[in-house]
Amino acid sequence: MRRIPVILDGDPGHDDAIAWVLANASPMLDIKAVTSVCGNQTMEKTTYNALRICTLIGLNVPVAKGRVKPLLKEPMVAPNVHGQSGLDGPKLPEPAFEVSDMDAVTLMAKIIEESDEPITLVPTGPLTNIAALFLAHPELKSKIEHIYIMGGGIHHGNWAPAAEFNIQVDPEAADIVFRGGVPITMAGLDVTEKAQIYPEEFDIIRNLGNPVAKTVAEWFDFFFQYHKSLKGYRGAAVHDAVAIVAMTNPEIFETKDLYVEVETCGDYCPGATIGDVKHVTGKEPNVHVLWNLDRDAFAKILINACASYGEVSK
Ligand code: BDR
Ligand code: CA
Numbered sequence: 617m618r619r620i621p622v623i624l625d626g627d628p629g630h631d632d633a634i635a636w637v638l639a640n641a642s643p644m645l646d647i648k649a650v651t652s653v654c655g656n657q658t659m660e661k662t663t664y665n666a667l668r669i670c671t672l673i674g675l676n677v678p679v680a681k682g683r684v685k686p687l688l689k690e691p692m693v694a695p696n697v698h699g700q701s702g703l704d705g706p707k708l709p710e711p712a713f714e715v716s717d718m719d720a721v722t723l724m725a726k727i728i729e730e731s732d733e734p735i736t737l738v739p740t741g742p743l744t745n746i747a748a749l750f751l752a753h754p755e756l757k758s759k760i761e762h763i764y765i766m767g768g769g770i771h772h773g774n775w776a777p778a779a780e781f782n783i784q785v786d787p788e789a790a791d792i793v794f795r796g797g798v799p800i801t802m803a804g805l806d807v808t809e810k811a812q813i814y815p816e817e818f819d820i821i822r823n824l825g826n827p828v829a830k831t832v833a834e835w836f837d838f839f840f841q842y843h844k845s846l847k848g849y850r851g852a853a854v855h856d857a858v859a860i861v862a863m864t865n866p867e868i869f870e871t872k873d874l875y876v877e878v879e880t881c882g883d884y885c886p887g888a889t890i891g892d893v894k895h896v897t898g899k900e901p902n903v904h905v906l907w908n909l910d911r912d913a914f915a916k917i918l919i920n921a922c923a924s925y926g927e928v929s930k
Contacts, residue, residue: 619646620736620761620863623724625682626856627655627741628665629698630705630839634918635740635766635856637832640675641921642864647675648727648735651720653682655741655785656694657702662741665703667711673828673925676713682720682745686786694781697842705838706831720745725753734761736863739793740856742782743767747789750796762799764859768889769805770874770905776887780805783878784887791878794889800903802876803858804889807869807906811858811914812851815840820919826926854918861917862906868917870908873901 622645626632639645650670652663663681670679685691698704716723724745728735737760739746750757767782767790775781783790794800813836822833836852843849862869875892879885891905 617644620644621646621648621731621733622736622738623649623651623727625651625653625720625737625739625741625745626666627653627657627662628669628703629656629662629741629856630703630835631854631856632740633665633669633703633835634832634854635860636669636675637673637828638857638860638918638921639738640673641924642860644864647677649677649723650675650679651682651724651745652679653720653739653741653745654684654686654691655782656698658691658693659684661702663715664711665701667713667715668708671709671712672831678716678718678723680716680718680720680723683748686742686744687747687788689786692785699838706834708831721748721752724749725756728756728759731759734759736761737763738859738863739763740766740859742785743789743793744786747786747792750792757796757798760798762801763793764801764803764863765793766803766808766856766859768802768876770889770891770893771806773888774805776885778885779887780889783889787878787880787887790887791880794876794878794902801862802889802903802905803855803862804905807909808855808858809853810909810911811855812849812853812911813915813918814851817851817915817919821922824923824926828925829922832922857918858906858909861914865913865917868910868913869906872905872907874903874905875899875901876903876905
């Protein structure tokens with residue numbers, strides 16, 4: 617089986633962490649590097665979290681620090697969702713290795729340039745690093761196979777009525793990436809809010825008994841506190857994990873190809889992802905938008921991934 621070479625770029629973050637647990641468990645993926653971005657917390661905190669997650673799950677790849685700020689805006693963090701550390705809840709191991717000497721853009725560019733096959737990017741935070749890569753190395757875009765993005769929402773936002781957090785933090789970066797010409801799959805709120813894991817499933821994961829599964833269950837315990845405070849959630853919406861499952865299990869999704877633009881200014885909706893659902897622009901679709909998923913199948917994939925950490929020493 618051909619393994620897909622991927623770079624994971626995120627702002628961990630509970631759901632970023634769970635996404636990386638899934639990615640590391642998949643025999644289909646060949647993870648080349650992990651890069652951090654500021655989003656859920658500051659760059660220092662998300663980088664420290666990235667190192668601790670990789671240590672926990674035995675993912676021995678370079679981890680590089682991204683840009684400390686969005687392209688134009690000041691950082692905006694989410695302690696109400698992820699805590700002061702960005703990854704509150706269970707105690708994690710201290711990093712077993714150092715952060716790379718290279719920054720995220722330099723490391724991504726090196727990997728893409730030196731690779732014999734195109735690389736897939738999976739950003740699950742603001743798109744700052746990916747946009748910076750496009751700006752610094754436009755010649756490398758043709759060597760990026762696909763970008764699986766957690767971000768945006770065609771119907772609504774979560775951080776503002778029309779804007780989802782990752783896009784709202786750095787709308788200019790998102791605009792550059794959405795216009796970039798590289799194939800995009802968008803795991804936006806339209807589908808990720810349906811990707812809820814229920815409390816009884818936290819316990820199934822906990823009872824698997826291996827250290828990674830126990831930590832995932834405790835991440836869910838913490839993350840669910842936020843969702844419980846909102847209306848309409850029976851479980852924790854594990855947004856970022858959807859971007860990984862879109863790659864490994866596309867059969868569980870319903871999708872639409874749409875022309876999508878990012879609003880970068882305006883009073884009410886900077887950070888909105890506007891999808892041409894009624895085809896009024898006549899423009900060719902630039903985004904493969906995930907619209908719906910088989911929730912039970914998604915939960916099963918996640919539980920099996922957690923179980924795999926007890927079966928093989930990773
Ligand atoms: C996104 O925002 C962050 O808080 C999560 O990690 C996820 O990437 C959901 O809007
Ligand atoms: Ca995230």
